[in-house]
Amino acid sequence: MNTPIIRLIKKSDNLQIAKVIRSILEDFNVPKIGTAYADTALDCMYETYKKPKTAYFVVEVNSKVIGGAGIAKLDNFDGNVCELQKMYFLPEARGRGIGAQMMEVCLSKARDFGYEKIYLETMEYMTHAQKLYKQSGFKYIKARMGDTGHYSCQIHMLKTL
Template sequence: MEAIKIRAIKREDNKAIAQVIREVLVEMGVPKVGTAYEDEALDKMFETYDLPKRSYFVVEENDQILGGGGIAPLENGDPDTCELQKMYFLPMARGKGLGNKMIKQCLDYAKEAGYTKCYLETMPYMESARKLYKKVGFTELEGPIGDTGHYSCETWMIKDLV
């Protein structure tokens, strides 16, 4: 059996990661409007993140995509601030420490890319995710920053990278 690995997204991963993200969003009861569910980028993740100061990583086991997470500039935000984006895992990938490994991979990339802060948006009822974010140093904000287009997200967090 092949070990679970985290690697950079490939073009051929587009369909699988879009399916994983939509499946998890539906499972979590996330609104389809005003969230990542309706992002145009979802169906072309490789192309979206194949740009400077962006990267997306997938979790793979036995050639199956189990989840992913990425870093990109925060739209209409401070140029030194990135956003942790589209970090979702199928149920079979949860509880194995992969979220912690994925965040480390993403934040290491963010530092290498020159960012000094990392922002994220989530839902208040995604308690396991919020607990993980707090564990790695994210703190809650009173409101959103930048312009993610995710107006249905109600929890905003930030972390200093320096």
């Protein structure tokens, strides 16, 4: 397999990344409501992440999008906190260090944007993802922050940048 490329999303990536994210959520039997699955942004990721202080990155191998992750200001929260959003990778991308590379790209961009902290939500059984988050310095917190609309996500984590 060729070397993966991490780059900013392009409009032409919208269909591929939506399919990637939905297929992963289906593989994990994630509820279709109260999670990223129901987000209207999934079908227009490029447009969603064109706002100030937001960015979405995709991982591409041989012109195929195999994952992605982004950052944006935490919705409905009064503070200088961003959220790590929609970090998902197809099975062929896993176990290759791509997640750690993507995390560094997102954390670096969050710092560039001047955010003080970064928040995330995930599912209890997504243990491999949680391992990456802990290795990246995220700590578990007891309650959700802001209102992402992802009320089915039981795990909340936060990192100071």
